[in-house]
Amino acid sequence: MASPDELLALARDVAREAADLVTERRRHGVEVADTKSSPTDVVTEVDHAAEELIRKRLLEARPGDGFVGEEGAADTSASGITWVVDPIDGTVNFVYGIPQYAVSIAARRGDEVVAGVVVDVVKGECFTATRGGGAHLDGRPVQVRGVVPLAQRLVFTGFSYERDTRVAQAAAVRELLGRVRDVRRLGSAALDLCYLACGRADAYVEEGLHDWDLAAGGLILEEAGGRVGEATGAGGKRCIVAAPAGGFDEFMTAVEDCGFLAS
Structure with a gap:
């Protein structure tokens, strides 16, 4: 083997x-x-x-x-x-x-x-x-960044190719912008997860990922001290939430409060 x-x-x-x-x-x-x-x-x-x-x-x-x-x-x-x-x-x-x-x-x-x-x-x-x-x-x-207050976190995200899901995501991002340092959309989920793993961001949330988007980057992030979770997003698809393990729960609460997830 x-x-x-x-x-x-x-x-x-x-x-x-x-x-x-x-x-x-x-x-x-x-x-x-x-x-x-x-x-x-x-x-x-x-x-x-x-x-x-x-x-x-x-x-x-x-x-x-x-x-x-x-x-x-x-x-x-x-x-x-x-x-x-x-x-x-x-x-x-x-x-x-x-x-x-x-x-x-x-x-x-x-x-x-x-x-x-x-x-x-x-x-x-x-x-x-x-x-x-x-x-x-x-x-x-490489390791994730140390945990900082939510208001100082830089968050990566992405948007669905399907219109209705994208609109729901945009509304949630609008709410999140008032709670964090800023939000970035770079366009590659795999690289987003790797950047989070090496300390270039503080959190990540995106609905609509498939296994091939997540498999390698998710492992890299976990092995760097991050945590990856998933739930059903506001658009009805798989929503991935990721952050350094010590700050994951607080970020997940913010994701829920801002409307990223199905109610």
């Missing part, structure tokens, strides 16, 4: 190769290939090419493993390991040339994520973690 460190080493090599592919393809221009949940939820041919590369590399190295990718690739696991992959987290940023998008790969044993890597395609930063092994940025250990 492969160890988490062995799974991470494979994931890291494949994520970097996929990031190189995304970078090279971006130089030649980008066109939207299709839409998914709404007209604003786009996918490009580069998303498909990166996912195909990742799936091929992982299953060549470990042919009995399962695979779940954002762009639809799926294989059932015979080994107990399933790879959960977002080939480009932040596709809209990628389309517009906004330098905030990442490759995210996680290894899940049963229901537990045991290794994860998020590579910032533009900056080249590589965030990694194994279950029980801590979180790292380019090989250096």
Whole structure:
């Protein structure tokens, strides 16, 4: 049975190769290939090419493993390991040339994520973690920021591609703005979670995440001393709430009070 460190080493090599592919393809221009949940939820041919590369590399190295990718690739696991992959987290940023998008790969044993890597395609930063092994940025250990009063917390968030959910989220953010230092929307959930893990923010809340958005970044955050929780959001979808463990409960209360969650 492969160890988490062995799974991470494979994931890291494949994520970097996929990031190189995304970078090279971006130089030649980008066109939207299709839409998914709404007209604003786009996918490009580069998303498909990166996912195909990742799936091929992982299953060549470990042919009995399962695979779940954002762009639809799926294989059932015979080994107990399933790879959960977002080939480009932040596709809209990628389309517009906004330098905030990442490759995210996680290894899940049963229901537990045991290794994860998020590579910032533009900056080249590589965030990694194994279950029980801590979180790292380019090989250096990272930790969440110390807990500060709610009014001094910088919060990351994101918005759904579906109009009704987005409107509900906007109303909740309006309420939250009066209680915290400020709110940022950067456009990549995986990087938001990693930035929180290394102290670049104090909290995170977003409705509508899928497993591939959360798997690697969530593990990295937990291993850096963060806590990740979920509930049903105001729009009826899965809402992820995250913060340093010591400040999680206070932030969750604020999230509830501001209307992020279903009543």
